[in-house]
Amino acid sequence: MYISTTQLQRLKRVQRLLDHLQPTADPEVVCVPDTKEPNDTVIIFTGSFNPPTIAHLALLKQGSRYAETQREPVHLYAAFSKRTVDKESVERPLLLDRVILLQDILRRRLPQAGILLFNRGLYVEQAQAIRHSFPRVKRILFLMGFDKIEQIFDPRYYKDRDASLAALFNLAELLVVPRGNDGEEALNKLLQQPQNQRFARYVRSQPFDASYRDISATLVREQAAGYLHDITHEVRRFMLGTRAYAQPVKRVDGSEVDIYNERIKYLSQLLGPVS
Structure with missing residues (x-):
């Protein structure tokens, strides 16, 4: 379970940021080391990236293509939250590992994209955090799949949906791509509902290759048939090396050892409590 000095320093820097972010505090956002501070117009794709798939990467590339069509400077970010709505119970792999893994992927495949860390999970809270932490940002666009717009x-x-949505759309706009069979028609139907019509002008549909729509990080975690086609070689190497999604290994004497749990213990010895 060797970790190089360089890798250890990267892990320490990210863990310090995660330790700083408290989900019960006011909305806050920080940049992962080597990420440029947001300014002008920003496109933010928040997810659990557990693990990152080629669909995540394709969606970020769609954000990059949208940025190229704009007349003003636009900066692209993937983002994590210490509190991910509807995924609070997902505990492994560590958020620390997922941040480092995504950073490795983006450096190689989409170097113009940075990574942000939020302490809160709702989009309105994340928009507030951006406005507070980075006053040079003029415009915020959240990039997401159709399942997320339904959630929003x-x-x-x-507690008060309309007040929260009014607060969100006072700060940000949404770029929505299809998921599964839910395309532009489904989005229009959602926005035409009477309770949603007032917010429709802040939401715009984006094209997305149908071959990516059904790719699921859940199926990758479960290592379903064909899952290797849905991840990059960086993720394959991570899965093989850490066994983050694997069952415990049986020893000759019949006992079991959880390899990834041993990694967590090792990192805790080097870094203190890890998350």
Whole structure:
């Protein structure tokens, strides 16, 4: 379980940021080391990236293509939250490992994209964090799949849905790509509902290659048939090397050892408590 000095320093820098971010504090955002501070117009794709798939990468590339059509400077970011809505129970691999893995992928495949870390999970909270932390940002666009826009308009996530949505759209706009069979028609149907019509002008559909629509990080975690086609070689190497999604290994004496749990213990010895 050797970790080089260089890698250890990267892990330490990211873990310090994660330790700083508290989900119960006011909305806050920080840049992962080597990410340029946001300014002008920003496109942000927030996810759990557990693990990153080629669909995540394709969606970020779609964001990059949209940026190229704009007249003003546009900067692209992937983002994590210490509190991911509807995924709070997902504990492994560590958020620390996922941040480093995504950074490795983007450096090689989409170097213009940076990575942000939020302490809160709702988009309105993330928009507030951006506005507070980076006053040079003029315009915020959140990039997401159709499943996320359904979540945003779902009242069960809010004490006062309309007030929260008004606050969100006062700060940000949404770029939505299809997921599964839910394309532009499904998006239009959602936005035409009476309770949603007032917010429709802040949401715009984006094209997305149909071959990526059904790719699922859940199926990759479960190592379903054909999952290797849905991930990059960086993710394959991570899965093989850490066994983050694998079952415990049986020893000759019949006992079991969880390889990834051993990694967590090792990192904790080097870094202190890890997350």
